[in-house]
Amino acid sequence: MGHIDAEILLAQPRGFCAGVDRAIQIVEEAIAQFGQPIYVRHQIIHNARVIEDLTAKGAIFIEELNEVPAGATLIFSAHGVSAKVRQDATLRGFRIFDATCPLVNKVHVEVTKFHKEGIKVLMIGHAGHPEVIGTMGQVDSDIYLIESVQDVEHLSFSSLDRIAYVTQTTLSVDETQEIIEALLVRYPHIIQPKKQDICYATQNRQDAVKVMVPLIDMMVVVGSANSSNSNRLKELAARLGVDSYLVDHPNQLAPEWFVDKKRIGITAGASAPEALTQQIIHQIKSYGSRVVKTLPGIEETTIFSMPKGLVS
Numbered sequence: 001m002g003h004i005d006a007e008i009l010l011a012q013p014r015g016f017c018a019g020v021d022r023a024i025q026i027v028e029e030a031i032a033q034f035g036q037p038i039y040v041r042h043q044i045i046h047n048a049r050v051i052e053d054l055t056a057k058g059a060i061f062i063e064e065l066n067e068v069p070a071g072a073t074l075i076f077s078a079h080g081v082s083a084k085v086r087q088d089a090t091l092r093g094f095r096i097f098d099a100t101c102p103l104v105n106k107v108h109v110e111v112t113k114f115h116k117e118g119i120k121v122l123m124i125g126h127a128g129h130p131e132v133i134g135t136m137g138q139v140d141s142d143i144y145l146i147e148s149v150q151d152v153e154h155l156s157f158s159s160l161d162r163i164a165y166v167t168q169t170t171l172s173v174d175e176t177q178e179i180i181e182a183l184l185v186r187y188p189h190i191i192q193p194k195k196q197d198i199c200y201a202t203q204n205r206q207d208a209v210k211v212m213v214p215l216i217d218m219m220v221v222v223g224s225a226n227s228s229n230s231n232r233l234k235e236l237a238a239r240l241g242v243d244s245y246l247v248d249h250p251n252q253l254a255p256e257w258f259v260d261k262k263r264i265g266i267t268a269g270a271s272a273p274e275a276l277t278q279q280i281i282h283q284i285k286s287y288g289s290r291v292v293k294t295l296p297g298i299e300e301t302t303i304f305s306m307p308k309g310l311v312s
Helices: 018-034 048-057 083-091 102-116 130-136 149-153 173-186 200-215 228-239 274-286
Strands: 007-010 038-041 059-062 073-076 095-098 120-124 143-146 163-167 218-222 243-247 263-268 292-294
Touching: 007 274, 018 038, 018 048, 018 073, 018 095, 018 102, 048 059, 073 083, 102 120, 102 130, 102 163, 120 130, 120 173, 130 143, 143 149, 149 173, 163 173, 173 200, 200 218, 200 228, 200 263, 218 228, 218 274, 228 243, 228 263, 263 274
Parallel strands: 007 263, 007 292, 038 059, 038 073, 073 095, 120 143, 120 163, 218 243, 218 263
Antiparallel strands: none
């Protein structure tokens, strides 16, 4: 095998965002207060390590409400749920705590408001992602999914239709901008969110990758395969011209990736724990890498409060 003697550069910011921190804390507090098991609808966040840890502590992750016994405590995941799921859960009389990220909730409020005003809503996002299902499920009609610029070309609204757009919070900032520009060309009268729906953490992590790419030969993104924001970081680095890998466990690393690389960049998606990032750094160092430097970057200070009824 070739020579490995590389420097590791760490992106700042990386890893957990405020919404993820809060969601995990809600599950842990619920278990502490009400005992196990606590039921969580969908993975609380998209990270295998976190799901493993919380399962060991007494969380049970389910997809359908009929898997939850009567009288149980139920938590909605950080991705949010549709109005129907919320209603069904309430009717079944569960003790409910909502771990929906407040920034996802903001988009739910926008959608509901537009709908009440008779405005048709276009949701820019990825089909099948739980956040998209939850957001589109806030209303029962007149909401349409846009995944690409091509989708914009197939729309058939008239200039008389009142339309607005919202977006998933974890998209590629650049690709979303292209879709928004295409929408504005086609429908100059479209209503835009007051502030972009892509969240601060998604934006900051993508910006940090852009700063890092000119300095490195390859990028390792720590995150699970089903994590939207982690995938966007990997795609961004690849699009900017460096080999890019998404890993969720040290055993997914291959020593040959690092041969003859001088500088290795590491970042982590908003749902990846720092302990996992450190294990992955440790593994890469064992191949012969030396120095680890953290690049300067934004210090995030956002903290979201806990739901009523849960002490923290």
